[in-house]
Amino acid sequence: MAAARQPSRSERSERSAVIHTELDQAAAMINSMHASVLTRVIEARVWNLHRDIDGFSALRDWLVSTFDFHTRTAADLAAIARTSAKFTALTEAATSGAARIDTVAAAARRLDQTRALRIYAKTPYRKPVPSPFDAAVTCPTPEHLIAQWCQHTTVKDLHTHLDELEAALDAGEALLDGLGQQSLQRLDLVETATGMWHLDGLLTADTGAMFAKLLTTAVPPPRADETDQDGALPAAANRRAEALHQMLTVYANDPTAPKRHGQTCHLNLSVDADTLQGKNTGRVPMLEGKPISVAKARLLACEARVIPSVFDYATGEAIELGRAMRLPTVALRRKLELEQPQGCPQETVSQVRFRR
Structure with a gap:
């Protein structure tokens, strides 16, 4: 069988011109x-x-x-x-x-x-x-x-x-x-297609020095048992990212932190108990309105402030919204301990259980 004829240079040039x-x-x-x-x-x-x-x-x-x-x-x-x-x-x-x-x-x-x-x-x-x-x-x-x-x-x-x-x-x-450092500083935060976030910025001398100092103090220094298989400690960049997360967590839970609409930088995780337990409910956990895995939801729930809420899944309506804290405050607990140093009477405990 004869081999296929290779196109000549002139034919390739003509085809290139058409495609161009x-x-x-x-x-x-x-x-x-x-x-x-x-x-x-x-x-x-x-x-x-x-x-x-x-x-x-x-x-x-x-x-x-x-x-x-x-x-x-x-x-x-x-x-x-x-x-x-x-x-x-x-x-x-x-x-x-x-x-x-x-x-x-x-x-x-x-x-x-x-x-x-x-x-x-x-x-x-x-x-x-x-x-x-x-x-x-x-x-x-x-x-x-x-x-x-x-x-x-x-x-x-x-x-x-x-x-x-x-x-x-x-x-x-x-x-x-005469344009000062203060007017040149910037901080850009962009979410990538993978769900990760890209951070880029330019800080003034004092802001940068404070930020660098805080990154070194937000997490403890690496321990010997944190080394990988090759004996290398976690990279400094990874530890700085972890430190930033810790700083945000502390800020989010600080009652004196400035708030907007009553909130700091808390993330809203919505998941019901059955889904969190691994039951086949047909529902998925949602973090800030985006679906996440049950495993990640469990990890977040471990350190979250749980606010119990009741939803009608058919209509999406919130029937009842709870509070982040159901237990007495420190002041109320101190008051009860002063009034009843031996604890609540048995009949009071029974009444509370019955009401629940």
């Missing part, structure tokens, strides 16, 4: 569609439709849950829409289709997260400067110049350019003389 044309057309259509979608997302944000009509506080969650957008695309659209009032030049580049949403979203995030870059971007040039990519285009502000980078370069090149700008600002070479 089709993919270029597809990319242009996708970018045009993203620009149209972004316009509507900005409109929805201005009218608060995602919150008031559909009940979503976050634009990204609204796009993913209501319209089944890909998480990354939804995040980029939300990032631009959320900052559209601040960065009008970047928004125009995205809604007009001149720049891809991923590059504009990357620029919007960097400017929004870095105060020095944000202020610099909105400060007009004394004289408009020409675009390095098109001499016919002039840029009245650094934001317009960054929009040009979004239109003509990749996300990687854009970040390189912004890194250079940020370094120049840190060295005091631009317009922000």
Whole structure:
């Protein structure tokens, strides 16, 4: 049987040209569609439709849950829409289709997260400067110049350019003389697709020193029995993460801690006793509205403040809500011990049991 003939170079070049044309057309259509979608997302944000009509506080969650957008695309659209009032030049580049949403979203995030870059971007040039990519285009502000980078370069090149700008600002070479550490500090916390959280930030000297000191004191030093099979102690980064968890736990249970809506940083775990015992109830434990495993629910329940509540599973209605503490307070217990140092009379105990 004769071997299949290999296509010639000219045939491969022709096929490549066809594929390039089709993919270029597809990319242009996708970018045009993203620009149209972004316009509507900005409109929805201005009218608060995602919150008031559909009940979503976050634009990204609204796009993913209501319209089944890909998480990354939804995040980029939300990032631009959320900052559209601040960065009008970047928004125009995205809604007009001149720049891809991923590059504009990357620029919007960097400017929004870095105060020095944000202020610099909105400060007009004394004289408009020409675009390095098109001499016919002039840029009245650094934001317009960054929009040009979004239109003509990749996300990687854009970040390189912004890194250079940020370094120049840190060295005091631009317009922000005297900008203090306090105005530059930031802390970003983003949930990843795996359920883990990414923490990134920039702290002032005193805040960073206090945080570092607290991370070393929140948990005891590693013991010899904590080594792994190779005899290595837990990595410092893992111990710092554990220390942060301990700090949050202490804060959550501190009655003097500042509260919002009556709560600190407690997480709400909803699970019934039968499910927690491993019975086949058809229900799953929920942590902050998200399903978790029974094993994780048991682990959390061991250190949780249990608030007994009665629900009608058919309607989802809370019939009765309990309290975190059913036992007397320290003051009440001291009062009872002073009044009845020998304990409650037997008839009183029987009456209490009967009432229960």
